Amino acid sequence: MAAPFRPNIVFIMSDDHAAHAISAYGAGLNSTPHLDRIAREGVRMNAVFCTNSICSPSRASILTGTYSHVNGCATIRTEIDHRLPSFPEALQATGYRTALFGKWHLGVSEQSNPRGFDDWLIFPNQGEYRDPVMYSDDWRGTVEGYATDIITDLSVDWMRRSRADHPEDPFCLLIHHKAPHRPWVPHPRHESLYTEGAIPEPETLFDDHAGRSQVIKDLHMSIADHLTAHDLKQEIPEELRGEEKRIERTRWAYQRYMADYLRTVQAIDDGVGTVLDTLDELGIAENTIVVYTSDQGFFLGDHGWYDKRLMFDESLRMPMLVRWPDQIPAGSVCEAIGTNVSFAATFLEAAGIEADTAMPQQQGRSLLPIMRGEHPADWPESMYYRYWEHLDVDHRAPAHYGVRTRRYKYVHYYGDGMGAPGSSDEILPAEYELYDMEKDPAELTNVVDDPAYADVLAEMRAELARLQAEFQDEPYRGPDTPRPQWGPTHGY
Ligand code: CA
Numbered sequence: 001m002a003a004p005f006r007p008n009i010v011f012i013m014s015d016d017h018a019a020h021a022i023s024a025y026g027a028g029l030n031s032t033p034h035l036d037r038i039a040r041e042g043v044r045m046n047a048v049f050c051t052n053s054i055c056s057p058s059r060a061s062i063l064t065g066t067y068s069h070v071n072g073c074a075t076i077r078t079e080i081d082h083r084l085p086s087f088p089e090a091l092q093a094t095g096y097r098t099a100l101f102g103k104w105h106l107g108v109s110e111q112s113n114p115r116g117f118d119d120w121l122i123f124p125n126q127g128e129y130r131d132p133v134m135y136s137d138d139w140r141g142t143v144e145g146y147a148t149d150i151i152t153d154l155s156v157d158w159m160r161r162s163r164a165d166h167p168e169d170p171f172c173l174l175i176h177h178k179a180p181h182r183p184w185v186p187h188p189r190h191e192s193l194y195t196e197g198a199i200p201e202p203e204t205l206f207d208d209h210a211g212r213s214q215v216i217k218d219l220h221m222s223i224a225d226h227l228t229a230h231d232l233k234q235e236i237p238e239e240l241r242g243e244e245k246r247i248e249r250t251r252w253a254y255q256r257y258m259a260d261y262l263r264t265v266q267a268i269d270d271g272v273g274t275v276l277d278t279l280d281e282l283g284i285a286e287n288t289i290v291v292y293t294s295d296q297g298f299f300l301g302d303h304g305w306y307d308k309r310l311m312f313d314e315s316l317r318m319p320m321l322v323r324w325p326d327q328i329p330a331g332s333v334c335e336a337i338g339t340n341v342s343f344a345a346t347f348l349e350a351a352g353i354e355a356d357t358a359m360p361q362q363q364g365r366s367l368l369p370i371m372r373g374e375h376p377a378d379w380p381e382s383m384y385y386r387y388w389e390h391l392d393v394d395h396r397a398p399a400h401y402g403v404r405t406r407r408y409k410y411v412h413y414y415g416d417g418m419g420a421p422g423s424s425d426e427i428l429p430a431e432y433e434l435y436d437m438e439k440d441p442a443e444l445t446n447v448v449d450d451p452a453y454a455d456v457l458a459e460m461r462a463e464l465a466r467l468q469a470e471f472q473d474e475p476y477r478g479p480d481t482p483r484p485q486w487g488p489t490h491g492y
Helices: 033-041 055-064 087-093 147-165 243-282 340-350 451-470
Strands: 008-014 043-045 097-102 119-122 133-135 140-142 171-176 288-294 320-323 332-334 382-387 400-405 408-413 431-436
Touching: 008 243, 008 340, 033 243, 033 288, 033 320, 055 087, 055 340, 087 097, 087 171, 087 340, 097 147, 147 171, 147 243, 243 288, 288 340, 382 451, 400 451, 408 451, 431 451
Parallel strands: 008 171, 008 288, 043 332, 097 119, 097 171
Antiparallel strands: 043 320, 119 133, 133 140, 288 320, 382 400, 400 408, 408 431
C-alpha cells in the first residue's frame, strides 16, 4: 500500500487534564502555547465526552472502542478483557510501526502487558513523577528524571529511530503522560509559575449543592475537607482549621492545589512543543495526525471539588485537539458530540481499516467527518454515560448512569455497586438530576422535580433507555439485575 495514504498517528493522552486548564479552551487559568498550536493548526473539539470518568476504564474504552460493560474494565481496580482486540493491534497487523510510552494502568500481571506494540515502556500502576520505575517485557528499572520529560524523550527518540529504520512504514505512537494526576508534583523549572493567591477562582467554588442529590452532598472530594497533606505538600495551618474557617481554608487549599496542578500541566505543554518540533524536523507534520486528549476531565475547584467520576461537565468533558493538515481545516471548532468509545474507529478509518471488521465488538463511530467540519445528517445528538464504582472508600462517589444532549443532562444515581470492584455493598435509594445547560451552564439548579420540565424529563428518560438498548447495557432494576462479567481485579 502506498505510504502517503496512511497517516502517522501521534496520540498524546495525559491523565486528569481538564479542558479548562488548556488556554485554547479560553478559561483564562493558564497559558499552554504548544497545546494551543494544535488547536490553531487543527480543530478544537468542544463536545467530546468520556463514557466512565475514571482512569483505567477510559483507557480500556479508548483502546477497544467499547463501553465498560463490554470490555470488563468498570473501575480503577479492574483489568481489561484481554481477549478484545485494540486499535494498536489492528494498526500493527496492517503494517504500522507502533509504540507506547508512559502510563498504562490496565493491570501489572504479565497477561495485562500491552499488546500490539513493537516497543513499549510503561509505569507500574499510576507511576511516580520523579525517577519513576518503568518496565517492558524484558526490562525493569528506575529511570532518572521527571516523568513527563522522560516520556517526551522516549517518544521523540522512537520517532527518529522509526523514521531512520523504517522510512516507508507509517507509525502510531501513544504518548501517555502521568501528569497532571494527583499528587501534582511539578518540575523545579516551573516552581515560580502560577503564583499562589493569583489563580482565578471558579464561579462555583462555594457551591452549597442545594437541590442536588444527597449522594452528591456526601462526596469526599471537597477542596475544603478532603485534600491531604500529601496533596497540599503541607499540613493545613492551625488558623485555617474548623468549620468557621471553611471559606478561608477553601481559598487557601484551592491556590495550593491549582498552582501545582497547573505547573505539572506546563511540563506536558513543553513536551508537546518538542513533539511538534520533531515532526517538523522530520518533515512529516503534513501527513501525521496529532491528537491531544486526557482520559477524562477534572474538577478544578468547580462545585467546591477536585477529582472526577461524576457527570458534571468539568469531569465528563475530555479536552481534544486534533491536527491533520491533510484533512482538518486549521483553526476550526467542533461542537458535535463524540465519545472516547469512538477514538479507535477514528484511527482505523484514518488508516483505511474497516473498524467493525478489525474490531468486531467495537461500539464507536469514526469522528473524522465532524473533525473535518462535516455535518452528517444522522450524527448522534446525545451520549450515554455510566460510572460503576459505588461509594469507594476515598471519594464516596455513587454509581450512576445518564444521558447528555447538547442542551440537557439527565443523571440517575441508582444506588448499587453491583459487585463492581472497589464498590461498597451499601445500597441507597435512587436519586435523579436534570440540568438545562442552556439556562444553567454551571449545572447549579436541579430541575428534575420542576413541572415545567416534565416533558423534557420524559424525553431524556426515553433517550437513556434508547441508548442503553443501543449499547446493550442493562438498566438497573434492583439488586437482582444481571451483572456484567468484570475483568480480573488488581491493586491500583
Ligand atoms: Ca485519569
